[in-house]
Amino acid sequence: MKRRLFTLHIPVLLIVLFAIAPYIWMFISSITPEKDLDKEVRYFPRHPTTENYVEIFSKINFASNIRDSLIVAASTMLIGLGISVSASYSFSRFRFRGRNYLLIQFLIINMFPIVLLLIPLFVIMRVLHLLDTYFALIIAYSTFTIPFSTWMMTSFFNAIPRELDESALVDGCTMFGAMVRVTIPIAMPGIAATGIYIFITAWNEFLYAAILTGRTVKTIPVALQNLIGEYEIAWGLLTAGGVVSAIPVIVLFFFVQKQLVSGMTSGAVKA
Amino acid sequence: MRKILLVLFLLIPVLMFATGQKETEMATVHFWYHFDNPESAVNPLVAKFQKENPNIQIIPERIAWNVYNQKLLTAIAAGNPPDVSQVKLWWQPQLVEMGALYPLDDYIKNWPGRDDIYDRIWKLTKYTDGKQYLMPLQMVILYMYYRADWFNELGLKPAKTRDEFLQVAKKLTRDTNGDGTIDVYGFGIRGARGGHDFWGTFVLSSGARFFDEKGNPGLTTPKAIAANQWFIDLYRVHKVSPPTTPNDGFKEIIANMKSGKTAMTIHHIGSSKGMVEALGDKISAAPVPKGTERYWTSFGDEENGVFAASKYKDAAFKWVSFLATAENNAIWQKASGQVSINKSNAMTPEAQSNRFLKATTDSADFAAVLPALPATAEFVESLWPTLMQRAFNGEISSKEMMEKIQELFTKK
C-alpha cells in the first residue's frame, strides 16, 4: 500500500494538478472583481465575487449557448460514430478492392488545412439553405471527424480477434448481426474513446461555428469570443464562461468513462 | 444509424422549405455589428427604429471582433453579404475594389442630418474616387495617457515635443523599490498588432510619409529611416518600454498602466473608464507630442456600409442614417464608450468637463488616417507587427523594415 503512494497516488495527483492548474487559475480570475485583476498576481482574491457567474447567465444568455453546443456536439457524435464505426468495421474486417486506396485517401484529406475550406463550405451551406442552423455545424463537424474516427476505430477493431466474428457467423448470425452483437460490444472502449473525441471536437470548434452560424445558433466558443472586443476583453465574464463550459462535458464523461473498461471483459464472456 | 440518416435527409428539404417560404412584405435589413461591451445598445435602438418605421425589420447579428473581417469577406466572396455592416475605414479600399459597397452620395445629399456630423469626418471617410460609401458611426482619437501623480512627484509636464518626450520617459523609467531591477517603465509601447498607431505618432510625424504631396513614396528617405530608428531605440537602446513590448497588445498595455508597470501609453477614450476605476485621479490625458515636423495621431473610426447586393437599400440607408443622428448616436456611444460623430453631442456640459474628452477634441485638428489603399489592411494586420517585432528583437534594421513597408505600398 505504501508503495502505491509513490508509484500511483502521487504521480496521478501531480498529473491531475497539471491538468487542472490553469483551470483553477481561470476560476480564481473569474471570482476576482475586474478592477483587481490587472493589479498583481493574487492566489486568494481579496474580494471574491460571484457577479461574473450571475452576469453570464443574465446578460449574455449563456444557458442557450450551452444548449446549442450540446445539441451540436451530441448530434455530431451520434452521426459521426454511426458513419465511422460502420466504415471502420468494413476496413478492419474485409479485404475489398480499393480498400487501401480509400484508407490512404481518408488520411490525406485530413492533411489539408481546413481553415482554407471555409469559403467553399459557406457556398455549399448557402445553396442548401443551411446557414445559421444546427445542421450546418453537425454536417461540417461530423465530416471533419469521420476520417480521424474511422482510422481510430479501424485500429481498435483490428485489435479484436477475427475468430470472434467468424464463430458468430458459424453459429448462424448474419453479417450485420455479427457486427452489431459481437464485435461492437467488445469494441465499446474504443467507441467510447472515439465518441469522446468527436464530441469534444464539436464542442470546442470556433471558426466554422462563427462563420457558418452565429445568430440563431450560437455555440459556447462563439458566445465567449464575443466577450473579446477590439479594445477590451471582458476577462471576468470570459473566465467564468470558460469554467462553466467545461462542466457539462466533465460530468458527462464521468458517466461515460466506465465504458472505457467494461467492453473487453463483458464482451469476452459473451464470446 | 440508418434511421438518423433517414431523418436527416427528410429534414433538410423541410428546413429549406421553411426558410425559403418567408413572406417578404416587409423590408428586412440584416445588420452586422461588433461591440466590446457584453451588453450592446443595439436592441433598444432597433426597437426605437422599428417603432418609427413599422414596415422595416432590422435583423441584427453580433459578430466577434476577432472574426469580424473574416466573416464579412467570406460572406462577400460567397455572394451572401448582409445589407448593412459596421466597417473600418481601412477596409474601405478593399471593399470598394471588390465592388461590395454601394455609394451613398445620392441619399446623403438629401439627408437633413448631414450638417450635424463633423466636416473633418466627412473628409476623412470619403474614398479616393470622390464617392462617399460610408456613413459615420463613431470616432476615437488616440492621445497620451499619463500618471499625473508621478509627473507631479518628479516635477514633469506632459511632453510637447519628441525630444522632451524621451527625457520624460527616461526619468519615469526607474527602480522604485530599490531591489536593483527596473519596475516602472516610462512608456508602454504596443508592439503587437494594432501598435502602428504608436509608430505613426513618432515616425510619420518626423520625416516619414507613405506618399508625399507629389505622390512619391517617402518611407525610405534618410530622415524616415532615422525616425524609425529613433522609435526602435525607445525599446532597444533607452529601454523605456517593458521587455515584453514586442508581444504586447492592447490588453497588456492597458493592464500595465493599471498595475503601475508603465507611466505613459497611447490609447483612446474607450479605456478611460477602466483606467479611472483602477487609478482614480492619478491618471490623466494629453495630446501626443509633436514629431520633428508635425503632429500625428491616429483617428480611429467606425462606419456603417450599405452593400451593393442589398435588396433594400432605401431601408438600409434609413437605418444607417438613423444611427448617425445625434439622439440615437448618443445612445450608441453611451454603451460603446466612444465619441459621438455629431457636433450637437459635444456641447453638453458633462462632455465639456471630461479630461479625456478634452484630450480627444484637442487632438482633432491633426488626427489622421493611414493611406486609403488596399495594401493598408495587410500593413495593419500582418506586415507591421511582424516587421516591428523583428526590428525590436534586432533581427532586421530600421532601413530593412522601412523598405519592406514601402515595397508593399508600391508594388503593382
Next chain:
Amino acid sequence: MSELKTNRLFPYALISPAIVVTVVIIFIPIIQTSVMSLFNYVIWKPKDNKFVGFSNYMKAFRDPVFWISIKNTLIWIIGTVFLQLILGFITALLLNQQFWWRGIARSLILIPWVTPSVITALMWRWMYDGNSGVINDLLVRMGILKEYFPWLANTSTALPAIMVALMWQGFPFFAIMILAGLQAIPRTLYEAAEVDGATSLQKFTRITLPMLVPILFTSILLRIIWVANSVDVIYVMTGGGPGYATHTLPVYSFIRAYKALDFGYASTLAILLTILLVIFVAFYVVKVLHSREEF
C-alpha cells in the same frame, strides 16, 4: 476470412456513407481550393485574377518565410506530439490501475481537452504574461527565475512556450486513446507472464507495449496531422510572432488568406503543407513498418 466474403456488397454498403459525405464536404472544396493555387487570386483584386500556372509554387520556394515556416512546422510537430505522447502514455498507465478516486481523476484530466481553444490560448497567454503572469510569479517565488521573463515576446522561447500549452491541451487525447487500447489486452497474457515470474518491467516491454503498437501507431499518426494543422492556439497566443518565430505553415497560410486575402498563394502554401505532411507521414509509416514486421 472466407466465410465473411459471402455478401460482396456488404463492405461497400458500410463505407459508402463515409465516402459520400467526405467527398461532398471535404474533397470537392479541397479540389476547388487546389485549383486556386494556380491562379493569381487575391480576393480584393477581382480584375487581376488570372491563370499563372505554377508561379505561386516558384514564389514559395523563393520565399524565406516559407522556409522559416517549414522549419517551425517540423519542430512544432515533433516536439508537441512527443510531449503529448509521453505525458499521455504515463497518464494512461496510471489511470488503468484500480484505485478509489480513479473515476474522478479520469474526468479531471479531461479538462484541458474540453476547454475551448480560444480560452486555452488566452489563459496561457495571460499566465505567461511578462508583467503580471502567474508562471513568472511562481518561478520567481520558487527562486528559479530572478526576474520576470517575457516568454512569448522572446524569439527563442515563444515556440517552446506554445508547445507546452499544446502539450497541456493535447495529452488527454493520448491518455484516453491509450487507456481504451489497454482494455483490449487480454488479462490471460499477464496471468501467464506472472506464472512465469516476469517482472513488471518485463510485462510492460513484452506484453503492454507490443499489444499497444497498433493503437499507438494510429493515434500518433492522427495526432501528427492534427497538431500540424492547428492554427487557433498559436494565432491567439502570438499571432505568428514575434517576427516569424511562431509561423508554422498553416499559420502562414491562414495569415496570407485572411489577413492579406491572397487566396492563390495561401492555397499554394496549403498544398505544400499537405505534400510535406504526406512525406513526413510516409517516412513515419516506413520507419514503423521497418521496425515492426507484423504491421
